[in-house]
Every structure is written in C-alpha cells, then in structure tokens.
Amino acid sequence: MQQYTLSVQHELAANTTLEVNYIGNKGTHLLxxxxxxxxxxxxxxxxxxxxxxxDPSCNPAVRRPLPNFTNTTGTLDSRWGGYSNxxxxxxxxxxxxxxxxxxxxxxxxxxxxxxxxxxxxGATNGFAGHLDDRNPxxxxxxxxxxxxxxFVASFVYNLPFGQGKRFVNKVNKAADAAIGGWELTGxxxxxKGFPFSVLGNDTYGLLSAYNQRANINGPANSGFDxxxxxxxxxxxxxxxxxxxxxxSGRNILRDPGINNFDxxxxxxxxxxxxxxxxxxxxTFNTFNHAQYGVDPTSPTxxxxxxxxxxxxxxxxxxGSATNANFGQVVSARPGRVLQLGAKLTF
Numbered sequence: 001m002q003q004y005t006l007s008v009q010h011e012l013a014a015n016t017t018l019e020v021n022y023i024g025n026k027g028t029h030l031l032x033x034x035x036x037x038x039x040x041x042x043x044x045x046x047x048x049x050x051x052x053x054x055d056p057s058c059n060p061a062v063r064r065p066l067p068n069f070t071n072t073t074g075t076l077d078s079r080w081g082g083y084s085n086x087x088x089x090x091x092x093x094x095x096x097x098x099x100x101x102x103x104x105x106x107x108x109x110x111x112x113x114x115x116x117x118x119x120x121x122g123a124t125n126g127f128a129g130h131l132d133d134r135n136p137x138x139x140x141x142x143x144x145x146x147x148x149x150x151f152v153a154s155f156v157y158n159l160p161f162g163q164g165k166r167f168v169n170k171v172n173k174a175a176d177a178a179i180g181g182w183e184l185t186g187x188x189x190x191x192k193g194f195p196f197s198v199l200g201n202d203t204y205g206l207l208s209a210y211n212q213r214a215n216i217n218g219p220a221n222s223g224f225d226x227x228x229x230x231x232x233x234x235x236x237x238x239x240x241x242x243x244x245x246x247x248s249g250r251n252i253l254r255d256p257g258i259n260n261f262d263x264x265x266x267x268x269x270x271x272x273x274x275x276x277x278x279x280x281x282x283t284f285n286t287f288n289h290a291q292y293g294v295d296p297t298s299p300t301x302x303x304x305x306x307x308x309x310x311x312x313x314x315x316x317x318x319g320s321a322t323n324a325n326f327g328q329v330v331s332a333r334p335g336r337v338l339q340l341g342a343k344l345t346f
Contacts (some may be wrong), residue, residue, distance in 0.1 A: 002026045005022060018092070020089075022090075024086060024088070025084075027082070029081070029083075030083060030084060033078075033079075034076070035129070036077045036133070038066075039063035040059040040063040045206070048206055050240055060207075077168065081136065084143070088107055088109030088110070099160055101156045113141075114140045116145060131211060132247075138249075144194065152190075153190075158178065177269065183266070184266075187262045189260045190260075193256050193293060195252070196253055197253075199213060199315065200212050200214040200314070203241075203242035206242055212245070215238045215239065216246075216248035219233060219236060255293045256293055263286045267279045267283050277343070279341075280342070282338070283338050286336065290333050291334075312326050312327065312328055
C-alpha cells in the first residue's frame with residue numbers, strides 16, 4: 001500500500017481553523033481469492049437449451065480444469081494480483097471555545113478496486129467474488145464501500161445560562177440548578193449511497209458465476225422519471241443468454257444516500273464536591289426522515305447475500321410471481337430512536 005497526503009491548515013481566528021487535505025493511496029499485489037476451478041467456457045451454448053441440456057459440455061463439472069475437485073469451495077486460491085486506488089479531497093472547519101466545540105467536514109472521494117473483500121462477505125453485494133475469475137480486470141470499478149461525497153457537522157454546545165455564564169448569571173443555587181448545566185449536542189450526516197450492480201441469473205448454472213450481472217442495453221440513469229418505485233431505468237437491463245456473462249459493469253448504480261440528524265440534550269448536576277450527575281436524552285434520526293437502505297455492516301445484510309440493499313437489483317424479478325420489485329426501493333433503515341440515560345462521575 002502506497003499512501004500520500006498533502007495538507008494545508010490556516011488559523012482563521014482565535015480557536016478557529018480551516019484545513020484542506022488531499023489523501024491518496026494505491027494498493028498493489030493485494031489478496032484476491034479466486035476460484036481456480038472455474039468451468040471453461042461452453043463450446044456451443046446453443047446445445048444447452050434446457051437444464052444441463054443433452055450435450056456433456058453443458059455440465060459444469062465436465063468443464064472444470066481440475067476434474068477431481070467437484071466443488072468451488074475446495075478450489076479457492078489466494079493470489080496476490082488485486083489492486084485498488086483511492087483519491088479524496090477533504091475540507092475541515094473546526095471551532096473550539098469555552099462553550100462550543102464544532103467540527104464540519106466535507107469529503108469528495110473515489111475508491112476503485114477489482115474486489116472489495118479478499119474473501120467471504122463484501123460490504124454491500126454479498127460474496128465478493130469476481131464475475132469471471134479468468135478476467136478479474138472487468139470488475140475494476142467503484143468499491144462496494146465507495147461513497148463519493150459525504151458531509152458531517154457535529155457540535156457540543158454548553159448553553160450560556162446560569163452562574164458563570166453570559167446570561168442569567170446572578171441567580172441562587174436553586175435557580176442555577178434549574179437553568180444551568182445544560183448541553184446541546186448534534187450530528188448531521190449527508191452522504192451518497194453505496195454502489196451496486198444489476199444482477200441476472202446464471203441460467204442452468206453453466207458459468208458457476210458468483211454474481212452474474214445483467215446485460216445493459218441503454219442508459220441506466222436517464223430516459224425515465226426517477227422515483228422510489230423506479231430508482232433506475234429498468235428497461236435498459238435484460239437477462240443474459242445461458243452461458244454468457246452479462247455486459248453491465250460492476251457497481252454502476254447507487255442506493256439512496258443518508259440525510260440524518262442526531263440531537264441530544266444533557267443536564268449536568270453538581271451533587272457534592274467532585275461527584276457529578278448527568279442526565280441525557282438523545283434522539284437518532286431525530287426528524288424521522290426516511291433513510292432508505294440497509295446497514296452494510298449488519299449481520300442481517302451480510303447474511304442476505306447478493307442482491308441485498310435498498311433497491312431490488314435482480315433483473316429476473318421483472319414480472320416474477322414471487323417478487324416483481326425490480327428497480328424499486330424496498331428497504332429502509334430504522335426510524336427515530338429515543339434514548340434516555342444517566343451517568344455518575346466521581
């Protein structure tokens with residue numbers, strides 16, 4: 001991993017700084033776990049017009065280079081041919097005073113790789129295998145965890161009321177216990193969604209592909225009215241022929257992003273000497289804004305396998321009797337959460 005940064009920091013005023021950063025890194029000879037027993041291409045796909053067809057070549061086991069191994073689990077090989085590239089611009093504003101600590105950070109970035117997890121579960125798209133382990137370069141695209149743009153603003157503000165503060169500072173202890181010692185905290189987060197691929201079926205299992213992708217026949221992000229019921233141009237994708245890898249690229253679309261506010265209100269009480277009590281009420285997704293998508297780090301998302309996420313991305317769900325949600329937003333993160341707590345320090 002080669003890493004490089006360039007930063008410029010400037011003090012705008014007392015306790016106020018602005019920082020501009022460039023961050024880059026380049027990964028070479030990264031661990032890629034590949035299936036070295038991937039079946040060879042079908043000599044004549046036309047012969048495989050039904051499940052397993054009538055021709056022996058339609059059976060993936062016949063076309064495996066290592067015929068003594070009958071499954072892919074035993075032929076996953078660790079190879080050091082992976083590569084990645086990350087570039088980001090970052091702007092950070094920070095203000096600190098006796099009553100206020102505030103940080104605002106905006107990041108514009110792009111992360112590219114041929115595979116976002118060496119093995120096992122990837123960030124958003126289930127098992128992180130290449131579409132075609134004989135040609136990993138066709139998977140070089142935005143990383144599963146690429147965000148693109150992210151803005152976060154956070155603050156902790158000691159409200160200026162009570163003894164020793166700017167306002168209402170000449171009060172007795174009883175009044176100070178009521179109006180003093182209040183804190184307000186907040187975090188606002190805005191970011192793009194995670195990228196995803198449009199998937200298809202490996203008809204008859206001829207390819208033994210981990211993540212078969214759909215064919216792309218037109219523009220994916222134009223030529224339609226975008227809505228929750230049609231997140232991308234579904235008419236631009238189709239199921240590939242049996243034995244043929246899909247033509248659409250990896251991670252060419254994005255799930256909905258995040259637009260979230262977390263706010264907390266805290267009250268501090270001086271109990272005795274150095275004993276202090278803090279009562280806090282915190283809200284997550286304070287305004288109960290719909291946050292479409294799933295947490296890619298949650299066990300549920302990881303266990304769901306390929307095709308999970310905010311948007312139904314499997315082209316075979318078009319007109320399906322069991323699931324006709326192709327292209328629709330079908331999941332959301334939790335709504336507003338309220339948390340109450342107390343902390344005693346001594």
